[in-house]
Amino acid sequence: MFWKPNAACAMHPCRRMHILSGLSVMVFVLAWMISSASTLHAQSPVTLARDGQTMASIVVQENAPAATQFAATELQKFLSLVTGATFEIRHQPSDSGSSIFLGYSPTVEKHGLTLDKLKPDGFYQALINGNLYLVGRDDPSDKFMPVDRDELYDKEHGTLNAVYNFLEQECGVRWLMPGEIGQVIPKLDVLTIEPGIHCENPVFTDRKMDYLGHFLKFKDIDDFTDSRMEMTLWLMRQRWTTDNFQRGLHSTDRFEFGKRFGQSNPEYFALQKDGQRAINTRRGSYLCWSEPGVAKEFIKDARAWLQGQPPQSRGLSEWSANCFTKNQVCVDPNDAYKHYACQCDKCTAIQKKYGADAKDYSSVIWPAIVEVARGIEDIKGAYISTLAYPPKLFTPQAVQMPSNVHVRLCITGAPSIYAPDLYRQELALLQQWSKLMHGNLALFTYQNISRFDPLEVAMETMPRATAQFYRDTKPYIRGARILRAGTQMTTNMLDYYIAMRLLWNPDQSVDELLDDYFLKGYGPAAKPVAELYERLESLWQTIYTFYPNLQAQDVRYARGKRQGAAKEQDLWNKIYTDQQLTQFDHWLTEAQQLAQGSPQIQARISLLRKNFYDPL
Template sequence: MKVLSALALLAIVGAARGGSGEAAMALARMDDRPEAAPAAAVTIVTAAGCPEAVRYAAQELAYHLEKATGHRPPVVDEAQARGLAARLIFLGDTAAARAAAIEGRKLAVETFTVRSTAAGLIIAGRDAPGDPLDLSTSAGTLFGVYEWLERTQGVRWLWPGELGTYVPRAERIEFGRMDVTMAPRFFQRHVRPGLNFAKDLDHPELGFTPAATQAYAQEQQVFLRRHRLGRSYRISYGHDEFKTWWQKYGATHPEWFQLVNGKRGPATPGARFSMCVSNPGLHREIVAQWKKRGGAAAGTLPSFINAVDNDILGLCECDACRAWDGPPPPDKDKYYLPKFKMHGARFVTDRYARFVLAVQQLAAKENPDVTAIGYAYFNYFQPPTSGVQLNSHILIAFSPSAGWYPRFDDEHAWYKAQWDGWSRTGARLFFRPDYFLDGYDMPFIFAHQFADDFQHAVRHGCVATDFDSLTGQWAVQGPTLYLLMRLHTEPDAPVDELLAEYYGGFGPAARQVQAYFDYWERYTMDNRPLIFSAFEDREAMRWRTWAKVPHRIFPDECFGPAEALLDEAAQAARGDREAVARVQFLRDGLTQAQLSVQAARLLTLSDPESTPDRGREAVAALIRFRRAHEREWIGNFDHSAWVEDKSWRFAPETTKTQPAAPLTVTD
């Protein structure tokens, strides 16, 4: 969904991916005769009784046009629109749309058409009943509105909330001439929202107040939909399939479970366990339960069967599983740190590839259209080596067990090569990394390296995404997060063009803001050895105990140059009220990072000299700052507090203790 000038002529052609609900992108055109209308002359038209998704689309269109022009266009139904001397924008399944041979209900799920006609501009898509902000609700008309706003009005959504909504001021509304039918590039576009951290806080005062938590969740969900996150159909997968099976079936079918040191099942009561994935009885039971849930029934949407093992290394030592294994690749341990549990683990990818293939083939006897979902994960992350071939009815979640950014060049190339190896098996792939749990509330920028990773996956067959998770540090990690959003609609666009959109939201301070984030990206990329040694020394985790190490990675002296660059940005923004506010937003994010560094230096569990008394005022200052700024959405304070809970030494009665066994470095 590329932003075009009115003079552009663009053909967007997407290869049809097959399967119900998946459609190719059709031709998109904008000619060299753009049309414009005074804001007061525009009216939005919907059909009487239209779905909630269309009503919401009308609200969103009116809001953004008012933000551009100062005039809010009225929203009327078609009966009221007859005879109006106005420029009309028809939304949804209207008579005008049907007269133009546009029937949204006949389009594929999430697909829309935007077309200029003699009657007016028509935006109509496949719209389902339900909450338009729910990722499972097909909201084609809404997506069409967002596409039109991006293309013709230059709207950008930089971060959640009013301040992050960039709409260029205009006296007239530019329409252009358009004829485009588009479907999302990926059948699932998912960034896990990171909204469940508050329930686990020992120190909720470090996070949002409950009311702010709710408000942030709403603003973020609006933002995610504006970037067209959602799914064409629901797919079910993950580590929950077998969690309770030992309690249910351990006594009657111990052969379905891992054999380790001559014993079936968990090593100790309650411990995690892997399955004996070569066992035919296990395959039959998985298919039987899927069939019982209705998976074998023919329908308009594809059926999926979950073949994802529990969240643990593949450990089974039985002869049948070992017979399914391929030879370990020579670089098996090259990019895993010695303390990481992957280092030295048995290479078991081929058994898991054969497992998902066996489940798919068995299920296909009941429903030929079924797709089996497996993971590339832990010690079955690297691609198969035995020559096993999969097929397009197998969907593999590419979920690296390490590979955090920043990477050295050879390491970065290696991770992309692992994707390529899986792609050559014939399976379809989707990107499911944990990388956006990284960074805490620090100015930790890996924008270009992440984008290169993402675009490599897209060029080599990525069909869906699932990113874990959105920790929402908008004011310090803005460029990386903007790319995460924007690449879902513009996966082939030059990265610096997308970043220019983000920086353009800072108006006259765009150049200085780019210099500010360029500084932090260089700092992040240049300090890869420091970053990794800090986590190794302190036995900290990239996703859970980051707050043990920010003072090691971001010492006080690194902030001075950044502050000077923000001073230059503030000077350049003078006279532009929105630009001034957005630069201040970045400054507030930097202030929080500095306060977090001060608290971490005094309270970290990895420092035996840290005490609650030493850090009491530092924590109080951080809490005061967050209370004063919690409605600005500079970051998800609940996530920051969750990391701090697990990283810092607070009061004696709540002091965390280190586990008996050393923590793995990149768990």
């Protein structure tokens, strides 16, 4: 199932909903009375469609937000595909039949479905007095889902989440992968809903996978869709977060310090060993973080953005989306800082006094970021966002972190479970940061080793490790952004799908989620495909057995060197052996035979052969 109810927002049951072909049960917990117990228990199930004929209409207020109206069109489309019936979208209930009310309204409030019980992205599903209510908090904007940028639509659309939940849980719809090839749409002669009220909130409010631009660059993306909108829709259907806790990274070069201050204030820039300042290097400009003027300029820039001034007022060509979004400003060193770290006397003295690691500059950089945050404290709701990432990975020793600093900690994440020493170190670091930030911490994790030779052809699949990781880290974080920058959608799609469900609720059974994925996606061929993936997960873990400290850079920089050749030799002689390849071929052949008569399932299996097996 996509999610299970949590105690933060649960309401009483009038039914047990059997989810995913009996794999698990969703229990509705008593929270308050609707009318009276006798009235509630007297309510009956409601049939929305029978034999291709509709018995209900979709009701949306005339002035409903664009997000709510879009939810209505999605519900109308998929209900029609499932039942063969045509569902009318109306602004007022019909005189006959049931109504499916979408979005918040006075009618919803009358039934006690108040929005204050919902976290961002949460929703209600309620069947009361013969009518169905699908309700969430929706942004009042008159525009919805712009697709001309790499970040997805980030305004609240809880009603749309309620619609997708309804279609999955009540109708059996699935969106396993992008495009029509990934849609599972059962045909139902009768669609009947049991009475009851359910309120659902995500455990993690921060839930992201890569960014849209990565997906659109996959080598095999045309096998799924050529539509940017369809790719966006698929990610939305995975309940992509609307949380804007932390955005941006490696941002300081977007502040154009080199252009603005390279000549007038060379002291702003990192002093190099040769006596030069790191101004407009091939990697950008690098700053001297102990120089007071640097923080002052950041403060001026941040205040100008937050107060609605044009970028030209600060000598900038634009307000870069990587730095300036809504009520936040990202202040984060350029990548590769360690190669351009400041060697001035002040930075060196701070580093010598507090530096826990010769390559870490946390005690040099964090005080400046804190100073910038202090400089905007008077602007309500404004905050500084940044990463805990080299060169400032560790918690600072010399400063107190203000509440208007939002931090995303960068660690390996789920793959580190295969390297126990690394996992213990990362959990300890995570707990230190969580304590410092009072639990208001998000993660940036890396599951992207397979984008580098010689592992590019491997399938980096780890659903069970992902499940363990988010169960272990649940008490300490608000969520995560998972970087899976592989080269193909085919070899990533299962892990995307499972991870997004675990980010909604990490307490779900990953085995039940996998069973559902294979059963819904591969039908009669579910068993051999599931066996293939289970073996691939085991083999990926074996890679870490050979190389317990394996990181992406270890593979990347080993290419062309002796150790790189040795690793490639191990890949084929010890992991993806001829015997393993023969077994892969056997499973795929068996799956194709079992799926005869099911063109869509055969097409999915063909993708595994074409984009995974054949390149091996």
